[in-house]
Amino acid sequence: MNTTSASSSPGSLTDKITTLVKVLRSEVPECIAAGAIDMETGMLLAVETVDNHPQEVLDLLAAATLDLFQGRNVVMIESIWKERRGIIQDSHYFQEILVNSDNLTHLFIRTESRDDVVIVVVCRKTVNVGMLFAQARRVLKDIGRL
Structure with a gap:
């Protein structure tokens, strides 16, 4: 298993994120990897995988995640949709994104x-998507208070 985290002090945000990622990896069905990305910096905060992946692959996942949620076009779409729906608060419109590749499902x-x-939760493509969402949301609800 491969685990990465920024710093380690008891009860720190890093410890909570590391625990969250480990629990996601172990409790989400057919999960082969889980990670957490800081949207301010685009950095990978923690990762837990079944294989050892090169750091550049993990860094690309973090960059792609940042682009998915905060890329220029995504931010523009969010702004238009919030405006049309009369949403005033400065929150993000997109909360969850599911991506299927040839062999994997990424949540x-x-x-x-x-x-x-x-x-980010990466599962084999054979995962039951409903169970993927249910388990990931349950783990986030149970221990996701960061």
Whole structure:
């Protein structure tokens, strides 16, 4: 298993994120990797995988996550939709994004307590998507208060 985290002091945000990622990795069905990305910096905060992936692959995942949620076009679309729906608060419109590749399913979820942190859960393509969402949301609800 591969685990990465920024710093380690008891009860720190880093410890909470590391625990969250480990629990996601172990409790989400067919999960092969889980991670957390800081949307302020685009940095990978923690990752737990079944294989050792090169750091550049993990860095690309973090960059892609940042682009998915805060790329120029996404921000523009969010702004237009919020304006048309009369949403005034300065929150993000997109909270969850599901991406299917040839072999994998990737679920990206903005954490409720800190919208500057997005978790990523990567599963085999055979995963039951309903169970993926249910388990990921349950884990976030149970221990996702960052």
